[in-house]
Amino acid sequence: MADEEEEVERDGSGSSGGTNSGSGGDGAGWLRPMDAEQLRECGHRMVDFVADYYKSIETFPVLSQVQPGYLKELLPDTAPSKPDTLEALFDDIREKIVPGVTHWQSPNYFAYYPSNSSTAGFLGEMLSAAFNIVGFSWITSPAATELEVIVLDWFAKMLRLPSQFLSTALGGGVIQGTASESVLVVLLAARDRTLRKHGKTSLEKLVVYASDQTHSALQKACQIAGIFPENVRLVKADFDKNYAVAPLAISDAIATDLSSGLIPFFICATVGTTSSSAVDPLPELGQIAKANNMWLHIDAAYAGSACICPEYRHYLNGVEEADSFNMNAHKWFLTNFDCSLLWVKDRSYLIQSLSTNPEFLKNKASQENSVFDFKDWQIPLGRRFRSLKLWMVLRLYGVDNLQSHIRKHIELAKHFEQLVISDSRFEVVTPRTFSLVCFRLVPLASDQDNGRKLNYDLMDAANSSGKIFISHTILSGKFVLRFAVGAPLTEEQHINAAWKILQDLATKQLLGSP
């Protein structure tokens, strides 16, 4: 293709002829924006590039080691006037882009929570990009809407969600981009339901409740929705309950607010908090929400995946009283980012808050109300055909294997937990529930104040080595290391190697401390 570089169409004067739609690599010019044979040739080359990337993924530092501003030094200041070759692009990707990539799919990635790619998910993304539809309404590609409805009903059954969450009842599931968008859309639905009752000038009285372990997405959603910052109650989670929230703390806060004339309207519960995988007591929070006519949202973004296994399903007990439930298939379910699954018990609340119906989008199917138009269930108008990848993951792996995928990672996390326990210099900070282990290096008795520095330095040294990537949080004032298992390529050997790195660094660290 390199020798085609100089043969691009120079006629920029507005020709409407067909010279750009040639039939392949015949030197007729590069700009054939969607020529099937050119797509085939280039697509095969990209597949090989990607397969080679995965083959060599362990050779890269898992956390990118570049310095801020590195790429500006390597790329020109303006867009090129003339086309470049695919070969030149691949060279730049290898030399300039890959060094700046943090390899989320590396088997040595243990930071945050996982973001699973898989062959099935990747194929789904390819097909979705190929159709490149903008599926705001049913008519724009009926398969996109209908497959999403079907696959989310499948998933609701896998999770044994109450039947009200199915599309055949008054509820239904929808794919959002992220858990942030999921909590935002239900917060808006709940806000507007409450304002319709109390009047729209009541916004300043609306109060939201959650644990202080709730993901920051809730707080951001409140900012967006105009909830007053002082009306967001982030109740201190219960140390004795492994950082789950105490229902009494929530109900006390509600009682206080009611007596002040405020309007409690929304509770966000979490199954698998970001810091430590804590599970809030759903049945009790459900009772509180019901008694106060409040919306209960359950954020199971990470741990929801585990609940497809019968032995973990009990963590969802109490979901019966929830108004909405969210889990991210893009975290730990082999479905490429983004794919956040949201179910609601009564879809009409979403639609009342988020629908628009301009003339230019009207069509028979929508006007007859015989179809779902998912534009009315989400923030944006346009949406990608994301159900394809989820469908392909379910079809190509099957539920049994997906359960194995989850169980394997939980076993690996148990194994890591045992390794930590077996070394008295470390401690497990809060009991492991799923595939996350929260641990730390215990400061010497003579130097208790040094826990933060000790563990920060350990993390920094581990991450700077490029060999593993872990992250941190703070629990009860302690700086805690997070080791989250869940990358698709992670095997026992990677766990053992990671532990060896941490042990060796700890030895240096403790020797280095006075």
Next chain:
Amino acid sequence: MADEEEEVERDGSGSSGGTNSGSGGDGAGWLRPMDAEQLRECGHRMVDFVADYYKSIETFPVLSQVQPGYLKELLPDTAPSKPDTLEALFDDIREKIVPGVTHWQSPNYFAYYPSNSSTAGFLGEMLSAAFNIVGFSWITSPAATELEVIVLDWFAKMLRLPSQFLSTALGGGVIQGTASESVLVVLLAARDRTLRKHGKTSLEKLVVYASDQTHSALQKACQIAGIFPENVRLVKADFDKNYAVAPLAISDAIATDLSSGLIPFFICATVGTTSSSAVDPLPELGQIAKANNMWLHIDAAYAGSACICPEYRHYLNGVEEADSFNMNAHKWFLTNFDCSLLWVKDRSYLIQSLSTNPEFLKNKASQENSVFDFKDWQIPLGRRFRSLKLWMVLRLYGVDNLQSHIRKHIELAKHFEQLVISDSRFEVVTPRTFSLVCFRLVPLASDQDNGRKLNYDLMDAANSSGKIFISHTILSGKFVLRFAVGAPLTEEQHINAAWKILQDLATKQLLGSP
């Protein structure tokens, strides 16, 4: 692969062994979620599937002809326990999914506005799906943030945006999912800027201004942000100015609101409205915004692409006074959906409205403020590596060819406009500006009231034929047909064929009318 179906790993009991990470199609079981050789094999098959799809795209009805609920009849009620083969999946895609796809990439697609795919864009989506990073902060993949900054600076220079919009000044560009999200985030930034000045209980006094031709995304953004519905002024656009808004109508509305004690804070101007590609008078609206200390946002989602050509750049004159500017690379710029480009003049307003900084995301680079963390410029936390595809489009096509791409479609639209003009049974309803032609079949003198039915039936017949897909709008009470040129494969022959279909149907239609 079919014969591997029965050989899946049956051990669901929690083995942490390495049996799933075999090295290819050796029958060791299907579930090797990210095995490089399996990815290679399956990826090549998908590339061929996609290339064959594009090769045969004209054989499918461009608008899907399925009935609501069609897919439920074809798929099972629950997810499969056991994995299926890729071959079975391809069969299902061909037989069950493709019939439900509306082919946005068909050369006979003229509805709404285009949504361009291209080989370069497709390759970018593949690579982005392969890395599968979640780029909320710089550290999560420095290349993702830095390439986005660089490419949006390139693009700003291509559009000759004022230098304040560059990342090197106080502004900068960011990729949002859609124009809906772009207008929402700047509305929130403007809302909060105003509330900081006037007090947060002033929300009920905030007023937004735009033309009634503005995209419905603005109204939805107002709903989300809590702007009172009665404070959204959609001023009637000026028929005499081809549906651009009259600045006087906006300034009059502002004066009235000011005298009522309300707080005008936001103007949304459009370059290329959805109904008819109207261009609002930016310089005058800029003066009004400045005089009243209001935020001016420019929505050039569709027509922004044309402004990379010097001869169309004048449509952006006045952008100097704007606070934010948006165009969608995923519409008419060969970049796969989603890729909405937003620039702001002062990024601090976005960040003040949208930032969160939880402990678990803290890291050295972010704490030192030496990098951009795009999570603070958008609604969601997570984000895909979308700059890759835009970079690849710019690199593989080059600016000169991209200008040709635009010019070619505008020429084709001019050609269609001439065809309409040459047939006295039709009229062009408002002069063409870019690649959209608004036209209609003129009702007979004896039957003026029949314009809606006549044109609706013409559109319905054309779309039901499966041969072309056009859409409609209403302008000054008239039902108007929209013919938007812009699909990457569209050539003059497709325009001529589409016109022939419309003419033939019109003949039948008019003969059929009493």
